Amino acid sequence: MTGFSVKDLLSADDIDEADLADVLSRAAAIADGAAPDKTGAKMIGLFFEQESTRTRIGFDVAASRLGHHVVDVSASPGSRLGKAQGEDLEDHIRTISEYCDLIVARTQHVATVEEMARLTHLPVINGGNGIGEHPTQALVDLFTMQRRLGDVRQLSVALSCDPTARHALSFMKLLRLCPPKRFTLCLAPETKLSNVAAAVIDDLRQNGTIIDRVDNVEGALNHDVLSIQTQNASSIISGRIGDTDAAQHVEDEKFTLTAEKILRLQSKTMILNPLPRHSETDKSCDSLPNAAYFEQVRLSVPIRMAVLSRMLAGRRWAGRSRLHLQPGWPATSSPISSSLSPSVSSS
Template sequence: MTRNVLDTTPVGAFPSDAASSHDWQRDDLLRLFGRADWLTRQPRHRLAKLAPNATVGLLFYQNSTRTRISFQAATCLLGGRYIGFDSAATTRAGDFFQETLEDTVRVVGGYADLLVLRHVDDDAAQRAAAVAGVPVVNAGSGESDHPTQGMLDTWMMRRSLGDLAGARIGFVGDPGCRALRADVATVAKFGPAEIVFLTPEDAPPSPEQCASLTAQGIRHSTVDSMAELVRRTDVIAMIPFELPDFHVATAQERRSGNLATRYRLTRRLLEGAGRHVTVLHTGPRGEELPAEVDGLPNVRYFEGVRGGMFLRAALMHVLWEGRGIPVSDVDELEG
């Protein structure tokens, strides 16, 4: 394949799957981000020619809105089609037969050119990738990882700030949650000067996270209020401050609605000390990012949600290229 004009980093094979955030290195991510940037600039009729015969299998054993629908939209954007399920309760995995993950993956992998898996087990994506026979994308595994969320948030940060080297990046929420695990692991590959955490009182960064950041030469610290966080950072990525158990398919509890004021990113803060800070949120948002901030130019919540469609479309396309699955070359479309 001829190197296309949008790739500005060294040519090399992409990882064969997106099962783990740790498998994608800085150069891989830069090329992926370049592809996603290119997709955002193209008319829809051109994008629909990229993968018109591709079939994506969606295996969602756990609830999802943004991630699942963005993959559906991304598939349609590329001209492909999707199959699968959004609840294991509708499958033989969730009834009397209790079909194993491995068997379900092999069955649907026989119908599809790529699988997107969300599951309650921490090691589900790796188990799926070992037997699928087609690329596997981890759309959230238990508490362990959420690679495409890390890719999306890092891409959005770069689109806002440019190079992240030397940047001060804030993270809001439990660092042990899969989304922040992926965010921290992915952002760290781009050499920020400092990562600042605002966490629940009982959920500090783990010793392993701190040791990893230190080993990469990245300062890290913890603050106890949103006001201090906006003064210390250039960009903030948030997750819901109150979380369910990600090891169950459908959480039964509800948010308390009693989030302390110091954990809330208010309009007053963003129009004052935080007017320079770009704000992202994985969703679904709660009291930590109230609707009163909507419309502020530095709040990119809904923009990031829409960006997920382009980032995930780019990811699927490069995975197909890497596996030799027939898709259109972007150079052909440029021509």
């Protein structure tokens, strides 16, 4: 895809500082009990070709609370999409565009959601596109941090997960808009970053953020925030609806967070997890005051209400036109320094 449209939210690149402030302000008002802006009942199409709990239900609930209706426009058993004597994606999207006012899509492949946005005049929200991005999850993460801890610029933030996870890239990109004091990656020494991710980290460093790297989750428990998920994202994002569940990935002990580790280190670190979790976040953590991952779930509704309300009102996104970046991951990857140095290679 060589272009983009400011009508769509496909990447964290679409969001600029003013957009972020607007969404967080709208969400905060909704979370505090203010009546959300309503534009009259609209029809929201949910196109989910991958399994989803929080994103799909979250948008459904958000739309309902705004007074809108939701319809499943996926390749369901009763749909003709993708069938031998059915119809292709182009005809399907052009058809549902005549029924709906906005589409939320989760796709198996990175380019599919971009193709959908090209095919329709409707605004499209990326609800997770393969190993691409998940911009609304990143908005939820920042909103949760802000609600509990205040200005993100004053915080130290750690990220422990597979760097190809779609939420991870969107999260790092949004941090560029409010650079934290310190940002630490918790990864195995041999783990490499894509060129895009490494460049984002370098942007943070150039904006004054101290960049560190550790290879054990305990090294991240002296931060204000730790966002953690499995180091094997393929176990989460590769499946399609109806696929047989694979055996659950068992996390390496070094990257497994337990209550024992938190208590032994007397850590006050706020723990985020976009979920679903595998074994990287032990359920023993759930009862600790550090745990904020179900608070993330609760706060995802006002964030998604805020996103829907501004997009259905015709509000555009300004970020991409300023960054001049193209969506998607590059084919090559590069290593990030394994030392605890503030210098990160983007080559």
